[in-house]
Amino acid sequence: MSSQKEPVVQSPAPTTVIDSRSVVALLSRLRSVAGQADPLPLYASLREMGDVVPAPWGGFLVTGHHACDEVLRSPDWLALDRAWRARQTDGSRWSTPSSRELEQTLVALNPPEHTRIRRSVNNIFDRGTLEALRPTVQRVADTLLDTLIEHAGDAHADFAELVGEQLPVATVGHWLGLPPEDFDLLRALTHAQAYAQELLPTKRQLLAADDAIRGLREYFTALVARRRADPGDDVISGWLRAWDALEPDRELADENVYSLAMFVVIASLETTSTLLSTMIWTFDRHPAQRAWLRAHPAALANAVEEVFRYDPPIHVTTRYAGRDLLLGGIPITRGEVVHTMLGAANHDPTLTPDAHAFDVTRRARHISFGGGIHYCIGAGLARLEAGVLLEAVLRRLPALRVVAPPTWEPRLAFRRITRMPVSVR
Structure with a gap:
């Protein structure tokens, strides 16, 4: 990597010795329910170790924003593709059925395969598609809030289950033309498959x-x-027609459409469901910010970006070096992995002054959607759902309060709230 492209980051010198026991202790705390409830002090401790920290199991943890951004945007850093997984000796992790299946999805493809798949659908959530979806998202959000109000009565109801979990699956389900009676099954399967993408999954999770x-x-x-048997004007039928023009082998065309449809659903459900609940939880802990936003509704879009910065639904992504590289002055050999700690990087004070503070008046900068060719394909949809729901909550439920801390699943990469009781009066 040339010196012109090398980001200016604060990193320990290559000779700095990092106590692996301290790293393990921090990661264990991050994975705990308590760590999930308040990870920011732990991220600060991790950043103090340096922008690029040796991981106890090999590879590196990348905690600084500039270094993470470099990894996510540069073509020198690759997704964990089939070739990389095939070279690993840890068969218990990388040869599992879930790992092999994910090899076929966009998240694990590199050029030219990744380019071909993305071009087959272009920008699937372009401005026109999102505006066409907006009335549906607004209708579903209002219906879900009606249900929440009804369940809460004079006591409380579970926002995560009744709203956060329901809006994403109803939105993507409507877009793809999926039967509503299948939504609960898709939610359950989606949450369980996410373990295959965790940083340190257990055998039971795998x-x-x-x-x-x-x-x-x-x-x-x-x-x-x-x-295929009964095509129409729906999205999946459109993908089939597009792939028939690209791929003469109909079985391969169908396999590519299968991977696309599955990936879009699991990506939409797993991330946005938690985002919507953490958004409400964050505003509940910052009532002055909520009051200001209610008085300044034109700042809604900025507020949503600050939510993404402050607590993104994905806190860790992984890449490997396509060649020998330097990252923050640390030599990384070809094939070595680096884990970009998005949650830590978003709170890097070199990126955002007072990064620990939740401030909807700022123009938030973050890498919550990744970067480069793997920039989140559903970023626009997530922004739409978060913005519509936040506007509806501020307008309809000014007295909404979280009555007990959320219940967090103990994870490292994919945040997930499983329960969050609220009152509406």
Whole structure:
């Protein structure tokens, strides 16, 4: 990497010795329920170790914003593709059914395969698509808030279950033309498969991910077959027509559409469901910010970006070096992995002054959607759902309060709130 492209970051010298026990202790605390509830002090401690920190199991943790941004944007850093996974000796992790299935999705593809898949659907959530979806998202959000109000009565109800979990699956389900009676199944399978993408999954989690990915393959293979037999004007039928023009082998075309449909659904549900609940939880802890935003509704879009910066739904992504590189002055050999700690990088004070503060008046900068060719394909949809729901809550439920701390699942990469009781009066 040339010196012109090398980011200016504060990193320990290559000879600095990092106590691996301290790193392990921090990661263990981050993975705990308590760490998930308040990870920011732990991220600060991790950043104090340097922008590029040796991981106890090999590879590196990247905590600084500039270094993370470099990894996410540069073509020298690659997604964990099939070739990389095949070279790993840890068969228990990288040869599982869930790992093999994810090899086919956009998240694990590099050029030219990644380029071909992305071009087949172009920008699937372009401005026109999002504006066409807006009335549906608004209708669903209002219906879900009606249900929340009804369940809460004079006591409380679970916002995560009744709203946060429901809006994303109803939105993407409507867009793809999926039966509403399938939504609960898709939610359950999606949450379980996410374990395969965790930083340090347990054996039990990997088994759950394997079961879930088999269920997802069965569901979406059957869905594609139905659309193939009876095509219409729906999104999946459009993808089939696009791939028929690209791929003479119809089985391969159907397989590519299967991977696209599954990936879009799991990416939409797993991340946005938690984002919507953490958004309400964050505003509940910052009532002055909520009051200001209610008085200045024109700042809603900025507020949503600050939510993404402050607590993104994905806190860790992983890449490997496509060649020998330097990152923040640290030599990384070809094939070595680096874990970009997005949650830590978003709170890097070199990126944002007073980064620890939640401030909806700032023009938030973040890398919550990644960068480069792997920039989140559903970023626009997530922004739409968050903005619509936040506006509706501020307008309709000014007295909404979280009555007990949320219940967090102990994870490292994918945040997930499983329960969040609220009152509405």
